[in-house]
Amino acid sequence: MVINSRFFNRSELLGFLALAVLLLLILPLSLDIFRLNLVAKYLTYAFVGIGLVLCWGYGGILSLGQGVFFGLGGYCMAMYLKLEASSVANTKIQSTPGIPDFMDWNQITQLPLFWKPFHSFPVTLLAILLVPAFFALIIGAAMFKRRVGGVYFAIITQAIAAILTILIVGQQGYTGGINGITDLRTLHGWDIRTDHAKFILYFVEVVLLFGCIVAAQFIRLTKLGRILVAMREQEDRVRFSGYSVANFKIFAFCAAAVFAAIGGAMFTLEVGFMSPSFVGIVPSIEMVIYTAVGGRMSIFGAVWGALLVNFAKTSLSESFPQLWLFGLGALFIAVVLAFPNGLAGVWADHIQPRIDRLLASRRSKSAGLVADGAPAE
Amino acid sequence: MFGDYSISDLGAILAMQGFAGLILFSVYVLMALGLAIIFGQMGVINMAHGEFMILGAYVTWMTSNAVQHVAPWLFPGYFFIAMILAFIASGALGMLVEWALIRHLYKRPLDTLLATWGLSLILQQAYRSIFGAREVGVELPEWMMGSWQATDSIQIPINGMFVMALTMLITIVVAYVLFWSSWGKQVRAVVQNRVMAGAVGINTEKVDRYTFGLGCGIAGIAGSAFTMIGSTGPTAGQLYIVDTFLVVVFGGAASLFGTIASAFSISQTQSTLEFFLSGSMAKVITLLTIVAILMVRPQGLFALNVRK
Numbered sequence: 047m048v049i050n051s052r053f054f055n056r057s058e059l060l061g062f063l064a065l066a067v068l069l070l071l072i073l074p075l076s077l078d079i080f081r082l083n084l085v086a087k088y089l090t091y092a093f094v095g096i097g098l099v100l101c102w103g104y105g106g107i108l109s110l111g112q113g114v115f116f117g118l119g120g121y122c123m124a125m126y127l128k129l130e131a132s133s134v135a136n137t138k139i140q141s142t143p144g145i146p147d148f149m150d151w152n153q154i155t156q157l158p159l160f161w162k163p164f165h166s167f168p169v170t171l172l173a174i175l176l177v178p179a180f181f182a183l184i185i186g187a188a189m190f191k192r193r194v195g196g197v198y199f200a201i202i203t204q205a206i207a208a209i210l211t212i213l214i215v216g217q218q219g220y221t222g223g224i225n226g227i228t229d230l231r232t233l234h235g236w237d238i239r240t241d242h243a244k245f246i247l248y249f250v251e252v253v254l255l256f257g258c259i260v261a262a263q264f265i266r267l268t269k270l271g272r273i274l275v276a277m278r279e280q281e282d283r284v285r286f287s288g289y290s291v292a293n294f295k296i297f298a299f300c301a302a303a304v305f306a307a308i309g310g311a312m313f314t315l316e317v318g319f320m321s322p323s324f325v326g327i328v329p330s331i332e333m334v335i336y337t338a339v340g341g342r343m344s345i346f347g348a349v350w351g352a353l354l355v356n357f358a359k360t361s362l363s364e365s366f367p368q369l370w371l372f373g374l375g376a377l378f379i380a381v382v383l384a385f386p387n388g389l390a391g392v393w394a395d396h397i398q399p400r401i402d403r404l405l406a407s408r409r410s411k412s413a414g415l416v417a418d419g420a421p422a423e
Numbered sequence: 424m425f426g427d428y429s430i431s432d433l434g435a436i437l438a439m440q441g442f443a444g445l446i447l448f449s450v451y452v453l454m455a456l457g458l459a460i461i462f463g464q465m466g467v468i469n470m471a472h473g474e475f476m477i478l479g480a481y482v483t484w485m486t487s488n489a490v491q492h493v494a495p496w497l498f499p500g501y502f503f504i505a506m507i508l509a510f511i512a513s514g515a516l517g518m519l520v521e522w523a524l525i526r527h528l529y530k531r532p533l534d535t536l537l538a539t540w541g542l543s544l545i546l547q548q549a550y551r552s553i554f555g556a557r558e559v560g561v562e563l564p565e566w567m568m569g570s571w572q573a574t575d576s577i578q579i580p581i582n583g584m585f586v587m588a589l590t591m592l593i594t595i596v597v598a599y600v601l602f603w604s605s606w607g608k609q610v611r612a613v614v615q616n617r618v619m620a621g622a623v624g625i626n627t628e629k630v631d632r633y634t635f636g637l638g639c640g641i642a643g644i645a646g647s648a649f650t651m652i653g654s655t656g657p658t659a660g661q662l663y664i665v666d667t668f669l670v671v672v673f674g675g676a677a678s679l680f681g682t683i684a685s686a687f688s689i690s691q692t693q694s695t696l697e698f699f700l701s702g703s704m705a706k707v708i709t710l711l712t713i714v715a716i717l718m719v720r721p722q723g724l725f726a727l728n729v730r731k
Contacts, residue, residue, distance in 0.1 A: 192719075
């Protein structure tokens with residue numbers, strides 16, 4: 047615990063423990079498997095949120111294209127699962143057995159070259175991490191080296207999200223088109239559709255999430271995190287102090303991309319398909335909103351934001367489908383106008399001080415009791 | 424690619440695709456003009472710009488229905504009334520939004536993006552609740568239908584020509600207002616140096632409000648023109664917003680001429696490619712080219728050299 051207490055300060059440690067108790071004990075014990083699977087789906091956005099905290103909250107780089115990386119991770123995983131589901135035995139009614147069904151429907155008779163590596167599980171796992179990182183590296187290097195930032199970066203990443211969506215929808219034979227890659231069955235021979243598998247996948251995901259939280263906390267606390275903050279506040283000073291601002295930005299962007307990709311891959315496993323509707327502009331902005339609601343400066347806030355906004359989305363759109371968009375829109379505006387630091391900001395400004403005061407007054411009372419009692423001894 | 428087309432066929436195709444591109448160009452210019460004023464001049468990212476456009480489209484649709492029922496003799500000319508109403512409706516909503524939302528966020532441009540995105544969601548749902556989720560189309564007056572037969576293989580639709588003429592007119596008016604009227608001088612003064620502009624007695628808040636209103640009003644006219652070539656749905660605005668932003672950024676944010684030049688090159692590239700490739704690939708290639716060029720030249724085609 048010695049390392050831990052330095053790594054997380056007291057309130058962060060409490061936040062970590064509270065989240066762990068909620069995700070590992072309370073939710074699995076109290077929810078049925080359908081709801082738990084929904085929570086697992088929400089949590090995949092928490093990965094994106096953690097990345098955005100690093101890149102947007104700390105680095106000041108707003109990316110409106112996180113859906114691209116979420117999608118790349120998800121599609122890498124989906125391609126592996128799809129290839130496994132379309133073995134020759136499973137697809138013998140097709141005119142070309144052994145290739146995914148949508149390729150067969152689109153008169154493609156041979157597996158395209160870029161699908162071939164996804165026959166292998168280790169390569170897939172590597173691809174989930176490396177493909178988005180590489181993509182982010184190219185985008186980041188091209189933009190940050192030329193000192194493109196702020197608004198322009200946001201718009202260009204948004205355009206990239208649009209491009210990728212149009213490409214996926216247009217190239218139906220290679221990507222499954224608008225329906226995405228569906229009918230996924232097994233992961234390395236293990237059926238992912240059963241309730242038991244979903245239960246296990248939930249725990250795998252939570253463990254991965256905590257891994258990402260710790261990694262993000264590590265980045266935040268090292269000198270790297272401080273430089274990110276310095277860059278956000280006074281970019282020129284950091285540059286004049288001899289740091290390569292571009293490289294730090296590229297790193298933050300790549301890290302965010304990798305986190306998002308892990309989320310995307312887990313999304314595919316939890317939900318059982320991947321489609322372009324999780325790649326484009328709208329989901330990308332929604333991911334930013336989860337982070338903004340949770341608090342762009344707080345790693346835990348991002349997780350809570352993803353959970354709460356999605357929970358509100360599900361329950362509101364189940365009962366009042368019309369109200370949901372009004373609510374979401376109002377939430378955006380309220381968060382931006384009134385609570386720029388999100389829920390985490392509200393917690394730190396209003397709730398935390400009260401708890402501290404309460405604890406302090408109780409402590410002073412007990413101290414006072416001892417003091418009162420002392421002379422009597 | 425060129426297959427079995429003869430030279431004269433190819434010429435006709437190029438001319439007609441070129442014309443289709445010009446119509447796209449007109450819509451881009453109309454949308455981008457408003458956005459260029461708001462984004463280029465004020466630095467506000469208005470993600471709800473498409474929804475202001477759709478408001479104009481719905482106003483046009485309502486006007487056309489009203490005129491048909493109340494005063495059918497006005498029908499051939501209803502379009503001009505509708506455009507003025509669309510300008511007023513979108514402009515007024517724009518000024519309201521500026522007062523309620525945008526003026527608190529001038530120092531945080533990225534946050535205007537999120538807040539206006541929220542606004543666009545609310546507007547979309549409002550349209551859906553009021554007008555229904557189905558797309559609506561307006562009925563064109565007699566004289567706008569049909570097409571003009573330039574040669575035996577080239578046909579040019581009249582409504583397209585009308586939209587183009589309209590675009591030209593509005594561009595000239597906007598250019599006049601911004602560059603020659605005294606109000607335009609105030610706008611540019613506020614853009615270049617807000618503090619100094621305030622110090623010499625310009626009411627910067629008022630200028631901001633009217634500038635935002637003007638940008639939104641032009642979006643309303645764009646929506647009005649849009650009804651002539653396509654149908655209107657609650658989410659139609661969202662389809663154009665990214666393209667429009669790219670047009671503005673590609674042209675160089677603060678340059679009106681750049682906006683027009685980039686709208687022209689983007690729409691022509693896209694519509695010419697559309698004939699030879701599928702629509703989606705044409706769009707992908709166009710957008711990728713823009714992004715690639717922006718990576719090499721981030722300030723856009725025509726950048727003002729202003730010290731910041």
